[in-house]
Amino acid sequence: MTTDSTDAAVVEATGLRKEFGEAVAVDDVSFTLAPGESLAVVGESGSGKTTLARMLVGLEIPTAGTLTVCGRPRTAGRVSSAERRRRAREIQIVFQDPYSSLDKLQRVGDVVETSLDLHFPLTPADRKRRALELLEAVGLSERHAGMLPRQLSGGQRQRVAIARAIAVEPRVLVLDEAVAALDVSIQAQILNLLADIRDRQEISYVFISHDLAVVHQISDTAVVMRGGRVVEQGPTRDLLATPREAYTRQLRAAVPRPGWKPQRRPA
Numbered sequence: 001m002t003t004d005s006t007d008a009a010v011v012e013a014t015g016l017r018k019e020f021g022e023a024v025a026v027d028d029v030s031f032t033l034a035p036g037e038s039l040a041v042v043g044e045s046g047s048g049k050t051t052l053a054r055m056l057v058g059l060e061i062p063t064a065g066t067l068t069v070c071g072r073p074r075t076a077g078r079v080s081s082a083e084r085r086r087r088a089r090e091i092q093i094v095f096q097d098p099y100s101s102l103d104k105l106q107r108v109g110d111v112v113e114t115s116l117d118l119h120f121p122l123t124p125a126d127r128k129r130r131a132l133e134l135l136e137a138v139g140l141s142e143r144h145a146g147m148l149p150r151q152l153s154g155g156q157r158q159r160v161a162i163a164r165a166i167a168v169e170p171r172v173l174v175l176d177e178a179v180a181a182l183d184v185s186i187q188a189q190i191l192n193l194l195a196d197i198r199d200r201q202e203i204s205y206v207f208i209s210h211d212l213a214v215v216h217q218i219s220d221t222a223v224v225m226r227g228g229r230v231v232e233q234g235p236t237r238d239l240l241a242t243p244r245e246a247y248t249r250q251l252r253a254a255v256p257r258p259g260w261k262p263q264r265r266p267a
């Protein structure tokens, strides 16, 4: 999907900072995310990626800076349940380990139906039908709908987590190392699935990863973080082809695949 820089940004982060006691996890991070854009956040372990992701979805409160999502400032403090639901429809997150975020006793179909139930006034029959459609969209079937998370593979569980998130029809999906735990062929399937979803509907991704090969495949633009700060940002293709910062060059050199060459899916 192409992005139009004249569209209003779906996320605008300005000077975001997060301190944990004396430690500064994220320091003065600014970026914008356009409708339909896929932005990667890359950096080594401890560079502040997850803390940034958690601030974007409201799981951490910034120590300083401002965050605007879908044109509305995200303010700290108590919010009504209606406002929480509205925020959830703006931005959703998928974590690295879907097993820990799925209810172990809830069948896959019910996981997706619960998400739908929170956000849309559907009859039980329509909700069930929509849940099956969503499972199908992520490559799962009616058979999987009756299963428990432990009966699925890691890649299938990650598909359930993605189906649950897209059920809400969010404007933005944050994926925090969402394919990191999967083997390479399953990674490729999930990345293709995410690309297909983005081809079908307008959704923006914030794709957190330490893996530049993955980042190259999924993102239009990238932010490189080190020690909580942004050290480089721009179009992913340029950034990986001709990194300006020594740190980005180091990251690129650290990609653990001999002979790795960036390969994009055809547009």
Ligand SMILES: Nc1ncnc2c1ncn2[C@@H]1O[C@H](COP(=O)(O)OP(=O)(O)OP(=O)(O)O)[C@@H](O)[C@H]1O
Pocket: 020, 023, 024, 025, 043, 044, 045, 046, 047, 048, 049, 050, 051, 052, 210
């Ligand atoms: N709840 C917390 N309390 C104290 N320090 C924290 C907390 N969360 C993160 N940090 C610190 O903030 C820094 C950034 O951590 P963060 O998890 O955001 O990095 P990351 O880039 O996502 O790393 P990884 O790729 O290993 O997950 C680290 O030094 C970490 O120890």
